[in-house]
Amino acid sequence: MDRRDWMGLLARAPADVLDRLWQGLGLAPAFEWLRPPEVGGVMVRGRTGATGAPFNLGEMTVTRCALVLESGTVGHGYVQGRNKQQAEKAALVDALMQEDAADRIRAALLEPLATQMQATQDRRAAKAAATKVEFFTLVRGED
Amino acid sequence: MYVAVKGGERAIENAHSWLAEERRGDVAVPELGIAQIREQMALAVNRVMAEGSLYDTDLAALAIKQARGDLIEAVFLIRAYRTTLPRFGASLPVDTGEMRCDRRISATFKDAPGGQVLGPTFDYTHRLLDFKLAADGEVPPAAQAKPQEGPVPHIAGFLNRDGLIQTEAPSDEAPPDLTRDPLEFPANRALRLQALTRGDEGFVLGLAYSTQRGYARNHAFVGELRIGRVAVEMELPELGLAIEIGEVELTECETVNQFAGSKTEPAQFTRGYGLVFGQTERKAISMALVDRALRWRELGEDNLAAPAQDEEFVLSHCDNIQATGFLEHIKLPHYVDFQSELELVRRLRADTEALHEAAE
Structure with a gap:
C-alpha cells in the first residue's frame, strides 16, 4: 500500500468507520497546522463519448488540510465532502504512515478500513450480478 | 425595469416565519431528517446535484428540505452555495x-x-401504486449472486x-x-x-x-x-x-x-x-x-x-436557474414602469375620445 493508495482510501472512507478505527489506535500526536481544514470544490471532468476530449461535468465538495508533526513530518489530508475532522484524521494518518508507527497503522486502521469498504462494494456487485439477464429475440408474426 | 422599494420589513419578516411554520407542517407528524431525504428520496437528491452542478448528497438533501420539496428552488440553493466555495482545481477526466x-x-x-x-430499475414494474408502502414495511433483502469479474x-x-x-478524437485540451x-x-x-x-x-x-x-x-x-x-x-x-x-x-x-x-x-x-x-x-x-x-x-x-x-x-x-430568475423577476415591484405605461394608455384613450367628440 503506497501513499497514493492510503490517501485514496482515506478520501473515500465513511467518516464513522474512520473515526472508530482512529479512536481504537489511541493516538493523539501533537501537530501544527500548515493549512487548517478548508472546504472547497473540485471540478469533476468527463470525456466526450467516454474517450474523447474532456468537458466539465460539475463540482464536488472536498475538504483538505496539511499539518506537521513535532518530528517535522508533513501530512496531507484530502477527503470527499465537508467533514473537517475527517480531513484532520486523514492528514494525521498520512503523516504517521511516513514514520515508525506505519506498520501499526496499516494493520489496525488502513487494512480493516479497506476490507470494510471492499465488502460494501462487493455487496453491491453481488446484487447487480443477480439482475443480469439473457435476452432472447423471438420470431415475430410478420414476414 | 423593477425599482427599489422601501418598507414592508415587518410583513417580510412575518412571511418568513410563516414559511418556516408551513415548511414544518403538522407538528404531530415526525419531522423529516436530512438522512431520510438522502436515503429515501435519492433520485430527487440526484436531480438536485445534477442541475445544481455540485455533487454532495447531504447538501442536496438539506436543500430539498429547505425548499419544501420544490426541486428548482433546491437547485437554486445549491448553485448559490457553490459560488461560495473556493475552487481547489479540476479532476482528471473520470474513466x-x-x-x-x-x-x-x-x-x-x-x-x-x-x-x-x-x-435497481423501474423498468418492468407495472406502475401500479403500491399501498404496502403506505404502511411501514420491512423490505426483504435483495438477491445476490456471484459478482462478475473483469x-x-x-x-x-x-x-x-x-x-x-x-x-x-482523443485530446487533453482544457x-x-x-x-x-x-x-x-x-x-x-x-x-x-x-x-x-x-x-x-x-x-x-x-x-x-x-x-x-x-x-x-x-x-x-x-x-x-x-x-x-x-x-x-x-x-x-x-x-x-x-x-x-x-x-x-x-x-x-x-x-x-x-x-x-x-x-x-x-x-x-x-x-x-x-x-x-x-x-x-x-x-x-x-x-x-x-x-x-x-x-x-x-x-x-x-x-x-x-x-x-x-x-x-x-x-x-x-438552465432552470437563469430561466427562473428572469421569469420570476416580473413579480417584483415594477411600479415605475407600470406607472408610465398607465399614463400612456390614459393619454392615448383621452386622445381617441377627443377625436371621437370632434367627429361628432
Whole structure:
C-alpha cells in the first residue's frame, strides 16, 4: 500500500468507520497546522463519448488540510465532502504512515478500513450480478 | 425595469416565519431528517446535484428540505452555495470504462460482453401504486449472486474496432467552463455538454422528444446505458502525484445514430453522449439525443431549423436557474414602469375620445 493508495482510501472512507478505527489506535500526536481544514470544490471532468476530449461535468465538495508533526513530518489530508475532522484524521494518518508507527497503522486502521469498504462494494456487485439477464429475440408474426 | 422599494420589513419578516411554520407542517407528524431525504428520496437528491452542478448528497438533501420539496428552488440553493466555495482545481477526466456498474444495458447488442445488468430499475414494474408502502414495511433483502469479474468494456469500443462508428478524437485540451466565462456562440462540444448536463431535465427531455418526433430526427438507439460509481482523481502539485479524492455515482448514455456517409467517407454510425451526476437515466438519454442533434454542422447535415439543432436556443434556455430568475423577476415591484405605461394608455384613450367628440 503506497501513499497514493492510503490517501485514496482515506478520501473515500465513511467518516464513522474512520473515526472508530482512529479512536481504537489511541493516538493523539501533537501537530501544527500548515493549512487548517478548508472546504472547497473540485471540478469533476468527463470525456466526450467516454474517450474523447474532456468537458466539465460539475463540482464536488472536498475538504483538505496539511499539518506537521513535532518530528517535522508533513501530512496531507484530502477527503470527499465537508467533514473537517475527517480531513484532520486523514492528514494525521498520512503523516504517521511516513514514520515508525506505519506498520501499526496499516494493520489496525488502513487494512480493516479497506476490507470494510471492499465488502460494501462487493455487496453491491453481488446484487447487480443477480439482475443480469439473457435476452432472447423471438420470431415475430410478420414476414 | 423593477425599482427599489422601501418598507414592508415587518410583513417580510412575518412571511418568513410563516414559511418556516408551513415548511414544518403538522407538528404531530415526525419531522423529516436530512438522512431520510438522502436515503429515501435519492433520485430527487440526484436531480438536485445534477442541475445544481455540485455533487454532495447531504447538501442536496438539506436543500430539498429547505425548499419544501420544490426541486428548482433546491437547485437554486445549491448553485448559490457553490459560488461560495473556493475552487481547489479540476479532476482528471473520470474513466467510465472502469465504472463499478449497478446497471448496464444495451438496446443494440443482445449479447454485449460484460452482460446486460438491470440494476435497481423501474423498468418492468407495472406502475401500479403500491399501498404496502403506505404502511411501514420491512423490505426483504435483495438477491445476490456471484459478482462478475473483469472489466465491462464500452459497447462503442467494439463498433469502433470495425470502423463502423465515428471515433471521438482523443485530446487533453482544457475545456471551457461556463461557470467562469459567459456562454459564447458558436459553442464547442465540451461547452455544450457542460450546459446540457446541468440543464433542466424537463427542458432537455422535451427537446430530445422533439427529435424523436421528427424535428431533426437522427434515429437514436441506446447503444449503452450504464449507472455506477467511478473514482475521481486529482493531481496534487504539492505532492507531485495524482490521488483519488472521492467517488461519484454517474449515469452514462451513448447513443448510436444514423449516418449516411459521403463521397469521401464510408457510411458510419455517429454518436451522441450523455453523462450526468447520480442515477439520472431519463436525463442522460435526453442529453445524448440533444448532443447528437446539436452536432449537425460538424457532421455535414442539413440545418432543418429544428429547435434541438439551434445551439443558441438550447444553451440559452436549458438552465432552470437563469430561466427562473428572469421569469420570476416580473413579480417584483415594477411600479415605475407600470406607472408610465398607465399614463400612456390614459393619454392615448383621452386622445381617441377627443377625436371621437370632434367627429361628432
